[in-house]
Amino acid sequence: MTSNQPIHTFVLCAYGENPYLEACILSVMKQETVKLGRSKVIMYSSTPSYFLDALCIKYDIPFFTKPGGGISRDWTNALSFVQTKYGTIAQQDEIYLENYGTEILKAFGKSEDTLMVYSDYSEIDGAGNLRPRNIGLKIKTVALTVMNWFPRWKFWQRRIFAFGDFISAPAVSLNLERLPHFEFNEKYRMVLDWDAWERIMKMPGVMRYVKGKLMYHRIHAGSTTTAEIASGRRNEEELEMFNRYWPEFISKLIMKIYTQNQKFN
Template sequence: MEHTFVICAYGDSPFLEACIQSCLNQLSVKSNHSKVVLYTSTPSDQIEILCQRYQIELFVKRGGGIGIDWNNALSVVDTKYATIVHQDDLYLPEYGEAVLSEFEQQVDLNLVFTDYCENDAQGQFRPRHLNLKIKTFGLRLMSLFQNKAYQRRIYAFGNFICCPAVSYNLERLSDFQFNSSLKMVVDWDAWERIMKRQGKVKFISKQLMVHRIHEDSETTANTENQNREVEEFMMYQRYWPKPMVKLLMKYYVKNQKANGKT
């Protein structure tokens, strides 16, 4: 095997089984040399039953936040490539094959990520609102050139990359760690630091995964308690002087509602 879908499970999610099934569906594609495992810091009967039902190896470690859990999730992977799967999300059958193909064609890739769509707690697809369209446009613009300075300048306008749509080259990122002190911009901070490293990132402009937005999601929780606003302000300061940061934040705060309950 070359690639691992490592599912991060927290608590008892009603969407976990569908998530597992979507990952296992990848294995029916002959050219997709992937396997599926599950990591949790909150073991439960439901998680154990699902792992037994689908014959998935279960790893349990002590967590304490998104950064720690994501670091723990990658630590149990023994393949060259990995995708950290969020328990509420879904992957189209072509995701793994597409990602592996890109990694194999370009050996200096650190990250490969795809476009995505969104659904809700009832499994209904959400319209591609303006914020999502802007993110896709930003990714396509960023991908026009493989020049790092150019890519970081485009990325300075916001976090366009959806974290569960990302796959990692762990041979090239063997010493990488997520920042465990952050709550909402753990991914943005990670991509920003990885973009400074030797190597490249690649965007696949196909919607190959489904990101679920619902009232119990981490995105919704951190948006409502303003963690997102505080941490995004900090990230923007890495790129821009304060007057520009304040201007960009006015737009971002307005568009946070797109990730809420409605």
């Protein structure tokens, strides 16, 4: 396959009139792989608007839409428009460093049975300033490193996952040839990614970790995560996930520690 044939797609998943969307667009348009023609950029939204149309026209981005029904269905819908082998759901609050695509494709190239690739990340605030690397992020980095010690040993990976979801959804890219028609579980709003990675982990193939911090995850008052923490839904869904690995009394003990990380959001 020649270098100007795209094998990867950044699908921007957008809704409303998000003030951070254009910064996200610029970050994916500046990707080394986009400039080389190895990645392309499209946009999906279940809520089309003049605001989104104007941005797509400005940056010459193909726009796609389908009826939505929550974040899980939107993520599934977004992937349905990806026609390349690999895909990344680029969430509108986030910033991708210019070498994200390059490093992700290198990792996929290590073996044909690679199911998904994910990187480490840093956090920024609403103004785009780097946030101090708190204890929660440091623990995640350690957990991701430990998971990667044995990338083909599923039992080992699930034991690490039994203590929480350490993979940031926006940092993930999927091999859609090996995950055809993959869908996120519409039962969940907060742990849809944890549930998805756990299901992928059980499939034949490899999940690969790229050690570098290749993207910025934005934490701000208007984010879905912040709203769901306030509503208490996150705690309910996370307890349900822990119950997949542990007896409920142990799950509740882990949750007491795990919820301390929410204060950093």
